[in-house]
Amino acid sequence: MDINVKREGKRSVVEVTGDIDLYTSPKLRQTVLELFRQRGQETVIVDLSGVQYVDSSGIASLVEGLQEAKKIDARFVLAGLNEAPRHVLELTRLLAVFEIADSAEDVV
């Protein structure tokens, strides 16, 4: 899994490529929490268009991101969901819990 962060002022896009699993999710978790905690970002968009697999530890990292955002009144968005990641969010009934966007550019 690779992560590429694009920061513009108070808004960041976290582009993820590859599988998000027990091996790789700690890096995603750390990236997102750092953006909220150390960088004071008001909006973090996780662009998942390059991701075909998310397991429960990946879900856990995304939930932590959302929890952190709620705590500091920031915004946390998942963009570009492919079929398998969308399916996991459906199965865990979290699709309605997250803010979802078709693509990172769609988030205004």
Next chain:
Amino acid sequence: MDINVKREGKRSVVEVTGDIDLYTSPKLRQTVLELFRQRGQETVIVDLSGVQYVDSSGIASLVEGLQEAKKIDARFVLAGLNEAPRHVLELTRLLAVFEIADSAEDVV
């Protein structure tokens, strides 16, 4: 592996999709030999643009196609070689032995 044959008069394009290995190559072999022997084709083009893997049994089937073509003075062309199949033909020094085309449409 899937095979789709497009026949136009005395010329056929054999479109292959998937891996050509010990499991699947007998079907390719049979298709090609039948086009020469039963269908009297004068040109058979094997379109490999949908193929990412060819093993030595696949090479064997292609060599049999070429041998049959030579025997009856017909033409046998490999088109649309991806990197891995090209590499196998290089390793076995057969790239110069076959007639190679960028794509099936390029064969005139």
Next chain:
Amino acid sequence: MADAIEITIASHPRWLRLVRQTVLEFAREAGFDARDGDAITLAVGEAVGNVIQHAYEGRSDQNFRLCCRTGNGYLEVEVRDDGRPFDPDEVPDLAPDELRPGGRGLFLIKTIMDEIEYCRDGDENVVSMRKRLAASAPK
């Protein structure tokens, strides 16, 4: 046709992807479509992740065994480890959509597979999971 593969792997999360690719290919060859194959792969990935994280408590130098079998219209996957014993009945059922990070692995396995069973075999923990092939997609 009954057919089986068995694989022994080090308990390092770097091999999770290999486990998934092997299971996905097995499921597809057993006749499951892409969507079911992905779901089965997820369930097995969760079971293996639990072995690494919980049974072996994160130690990456242990081994676990994965066995995939397919027969008349079903797929069976067994994961065996010799780590800490585990009783799934002691794990509370939590709503998956509650806002807490962990605790969705077992839920996903149960949701995806038709049957799941935990047992102890000598010094080994055994998780067995089964999924039936939909009548429409035999191979």
Next chain:
Amino acid sequence: MADAIEITIASHPRWLRLVRQTVLEFAREAGFDARDGDAITLAVGEAVGNVIQHAYEGRSDQNFRLCCRTGNGYLEVEVRDDGRPFDPDEVPDLAPDELRPGGRGLFLIKTIMDEIEYCRDGDENVVSMRKRLAASAPK
């Protein structure tokens, strides 16, 4: 880091793709680039194909074992079967570009891998293949 996987599979050619995907993922995780990973996969596919075709003479109900190991800068793959014994020295070296269908499997294995060794271990045939990681691509 030394790491290993071992896999037991039925000698049916339907599982060749699964073998390849497992080996490719192992090689990539061991640090080989895509091109080397594909070549290693081809070599192992040839060795396994020979086991199915020649050691087991096409019988698809037997089993063979595949073991992949990676350590400091190398990858090792071992294929074990309990079929017909085999001495590679009895196989004539043929030019690969000669116009005959078969006989390129061993050539490909030798060309791709740095070392290849055949031996008999009890009732088993063992093929061991090794490839060194180029100094430029450690992981």
